[in-house]
Amino acid sequence: MSIGRSQVDVRNEKGFDSSSFITVKDLYKTFHTPVGQVDVLKGINLTVSKGDIFGIIGFSGAGKSTLIRCLNRMEVADSGVVRIGEQQIFNLSKKELNLYRQKIGMIFQQFNLFDSRTVFNNVAYPLEIAGYKKPAIKRRVEEILGLVELSDKINSYPGQLSGGQKQRVGIARALANNPDVLLSDEATSALDPKTTLSVLDILKDINRKLGLTIILITHELDVIKYACNHMAVLENGVIVETGAVRDVFFNPASETAKLFVKINANFAVNQWVREGEAI
Amino acid sequence: MNLMNSSFFAVIKSAFGSEVWAIITPAIVDTVYMTVLTMVFTLVLGLILGIVLLVTAEEGVHPLPLFNKVIGAVVNVLRSLPSMILIILTLPLSRMVIGKAYGPGACIFALVVSCVPMFARLVENSIMEVPKGKIEAAKAMGTPNFQLIIKVLIPEALPSLIRSFTIAVIAIISVTALAGSFGAGGLGDVAVRFGYSRFKTDILIAAVVVLVIIVQLVQFIGDSLSKYIIKKRFLI
Numbered sequence: 001m002s003i004g005r006s007q008v009d010v011r012n013e014k015g016f017d018s019s020s021f022i023t024v025k026d027l028y029k030t031f032h033t034p035v036g037q038v039d040v041l042k043g044i045n046l047t048v049s050k051g052d053i054f055g056i057i058g059f060s061g062a063g064k065s066t067l068i069r070c071l072n073r074m075e076v077a078d079s080g081v082v083r084i085g086e087q088q089i090f091n092l093s094k095k096e097l098n099l100y101r102q103k104i105g106m107i108f109q110q111f112n113l114f115d116s117r118t119v120f121n122n123v124a125y126p127l128e129i130a131g132y133k134k135p136a137i138k139r140r141v142e143e144i145l146g147l148v149e150l151s152d153k154i155n156s157y158p159g160q161l162s163g164g165q166k167q168r169v170g171i172a173r174a175l176a177n178n179p180d181v182l183l184s185d186e187a188t189s190a191l192d193p194k195t196t197l198s199v200l201d202i203l204k205d206i207n208r209k210l211g212l213t214i215i216l217i218t219h220e221l222d223v224i225k226y227a228c229n230h231m232a233v234l235e236n237g238v239i240v241e242t243g244a245v246r247d248v249f250f251n252p253a254s255e256t257a258k259l260f261v262k263i264n265a266n267f268a269v270n271q272w273v274r275e276g277e278a279i
Numbered sequence: 280m281n282l283m284n285s286s287f288f289a290v291i292k293s294a295f296g297s298e299v300w301a302i303i304t305p306a307i308v309d310t311v312y313m314t315v316l317t318m319v320f321t322l323v324l325g326l327i328l329g330i331v332l333l334v335t336a337e338e339g340v341h342p343l344p345l346f347n348k349v350i351g352a353v354v355n356v357l358r359s360l361p362s363m364i365l366i367i368l369t370l371p372l373s374r375m376v377i378g379k380a381y382g383p384g385a386c387i388f389a390l391v392v393s394c395v396p397m398f399a400r401l402v403e404n405s406i407m408e409v410p411k412g413k414i415e416a417a418k419a420m421g422t423p424n425f426q427l428i429i430k431v432l433i434p435e436a437l438p439s440l441i442r443s444f445t446i447a448v449i450a451i452i453s454v455t456a457l458a459g460s461f462g463a464g465g466l467g468d469v470a471v472r473f474g475y476s477r478f479k480t481d482i483l484i485a486a487v488v489v490l491v492i493i494v495q496l497v498q499f500i501g502d503s504l505s506k507y508i509i510k511k512r513f514l515i
Contacts, residue, residue: 072419074415074418074419098421098422098423100421101419102421108415108416112410112416113413113416114417114431114434114435115435116434116437116512125420125430129421129430130421157512157513160513177420
């Protein structure tokens, strides 16, 4: 199943180029550990349209993290193709790779902010790396911190912030250099439900305002239902299902997708309903 | 003056008298001179060597396994030699470079050769404490290795690096005292020549008191600086 033009949902129809922006083809990755080989990715095929919020869901060990890390070559795949825009990322030299990564934002479960830098300097970091001049950096940092509603924390250190605030700094840092794609590696998994919502709201907001393509991985179907247009279900290194979120949610085909829906549909409550306890 | 011909209190009193301090004061100057010079070299060379060891390690950001093994082996060899032996071994080197093998300047080689490898290992440990995720994040933002070292590794590890340097400076002071007995001068030299060879216990006591004060001062400055940075970053 592919996510072609026919499945583009309402939000995605206006203005955005819906031809595939990110293409992953036959991606294989095996880890060699002292106890033996682990085949993490076994032939991943994926296409993501420009301006999409694309969710990849899977249980622990399905290969989600490895997959998303292959997109900015933090993990080098054994074989296959990853193309973002016109860029084939496996042919890049070290220098080209660094330039390429400057245009791919990434946010993390553990935020990974620099404790030695204030909020301002954390967000300024990617701009320093990209070689911007000080006044331009100042302008951009202030603008982007306004976008994530953290202007009042500009001179704080990460040590002074709550989890949600830290992740918002993480988002601001990832967006500072106007990336083409934002990769979210379990970015909400360490946050409480309320903070998760606010972070997802920010992601949706920037997606709408900037037309930024977002790929997020998660093990929570709610995150995908709330934020994504399209999704893929990853099971044991293989994508077993992909499509519009609503289609997958209402008509899950694979066992993993069915299980996610079952868990998500609050199976305990359903059982109470069946037993006549609730209502 | 010593405990065989005078009372304990007389010795203590003499240790703080002007006669003793006429001998001690120039020795303090020599010791501080050697220590500061060695500190500067150790800081720069040890930092570079430690980072090279870390970066070229197999799991480092620029793996060069063979190079790393060779450098690592050299560091280990230098670290396994007692400072005393190193001092003797580097004397010809001092004679070659500065023309003499005695005096405070000449022992700098020995001090640097014996302290740099130690500080390099401490630097390696300190920087290893920087969480992997932060390095990952920096790399994911397209940070070249040199910038990674300057902008991320050193600043993030700074409180720990300061503590490591404090340990190194105290070790430098103790090696400096040792070098004193090989013609370097300084407090160690005074303690050996007067306190040990000539039974001048008062001078020995004065030398010890000064050394204790210097070490305490170094430890206090190092601790305060490290704590100040940790507090400033709200990490406690």
